Structures are given as structure tokens and as C-alpha cells.
Amino acid sequence: MPEMTPAAADAFLRDVHVGVLAIERSSNPPLAIPIWYDVDEAGNVIIWTGADSVKARLIGRAGRASFTVQRETVPYAYVTVEGHTSSAAADDATARRIARRYLGEDGGDEFLKSSPVDGNVIITIHKDKLRSLTYDN
Template identity: 45%
Template structure:
């Protein structure tokens, strides 16, 4: 399978995709759910969720998760990263807004963030430690 270079996979992950996170859970298959995220090459994957959500509880317990981003039309491409959680911190309008704007655009994203931020909102940061990638356009 045609793999991406380090630069290609980091650039791909930084593009706009709905990610799918997976996190282990006891006595069941891993939890796998779609999520919005932000990533800049060389940085951390950042997701926004709420304290008390299933994903927050499982990520906190596991201390790690994986995220997959993909293109769903040919030629198919995907990147999967996995790593340890580096921080779980309160989300503010200033820190959550860029995630919402990334997916909705300036006006709608700002409104979404303003309505979505609560005292339970958190950001979870993960530093990618392992990468898998394929780019079928290279065949």
C-alpha cells in the first residue's frame, strides 16, 4: 500500500475532516465515534467534549486514544494517529471557537461555540506517537 511521507500525513491530518476517535473500554469493543478536531503539523490533536461524556470518561481512564481522518471518495486516503493524552483542560470560548469555526465557518462557528460552551466543556490534547497512512492516488 502506498504510504504518505511524514510531511504529507501531517498536512492531511491538518486538513478539514471529521475524525473518528477510538478509545478502549473494559469488557466491550472500543468506543468509536466521529468528532471534530484541530491539528497543526508538529502539534497536538485537540478535541472538544464535555466532562461526564462517555468519551471523556474512557479517554481519562485509558490516558490515550486514536483518531482516523479519511477521504471517502476515490482515490482513498487516510491517516490514523494514536498517542497519549497530554492535557485535559477547561475549554473557553477562545479555545473552542477555532474548532467550531473550522467546521462551520466564521459566523456560524462563533455562534455554535457561544451556545456550546458550558462549565463542563473541556479540551483533550493528544500528541501523536504512532502514525498509519495510505494514499491510493500514489498507485
């Protein structure tokens, strides 16, 4: 089962997938939760979530996370980014970019009307390690 080239893994990560965010917890199994995301110019994963969400609180404590995207049809493939995290107050431009990535321009803008940016954070998972696998020939 071959790994993707770095360029192929980056392109796969930049395709639109619903990602799975995994964060360690001290008293329970890791939290694994599906989430929308974007990728910055350096290949780091960017997520937008509530500042008081379980995700944000756990990432704040752990300081690191794993993030996986996959293709669920033949030929199967996945990319996982593992890394340290940073967070900042959410900004309209990043939230809009993520919403439009999944819902298109009009749908993303409409979504933001019901999901205000205030009270949210942008979390970056810095790409410390990249894992991938593909069944492409």
C-alpha cells in the same frame, strides 16, 4: 499501498475532515465515535468535548486513544494518530477555533452561543505513532 510522506500525512490531517475517535473500554468493544477536531503546531490532535461525556471519562481512564481521518472518495486515503492523552479545562479560543473550522466564522460563533465552553474539556492526543495510506499516484 504506499504510506504518505510525513509532510503529506500532516497536511492531510490538517484538512477539514470529521475524525473518528477510538478509545478502549474494559468491558465492551472500543468506543469509536465521529468528532470535530483541530491540529496543533506539533501535529497533535485537539478535541473539545463535555467533561462528563463518555469520551472524556474513557480517555481519562485509558490515557490513550487513536484518531482516524479519511478521504471517502477515489483516491482513498487515511491518517491515524495513536498516542497518549492529556486534558485541560476548555478555553474559549480553542473551542472557537474548532467550531469555526467546521462552520466558518459566523456559524462557529453562533454554535458557541448554544454550546457554552464551561463544563467542557480540551483533550490532546499526542502523536506517538502516525499511520497513513494513500492510493494517490
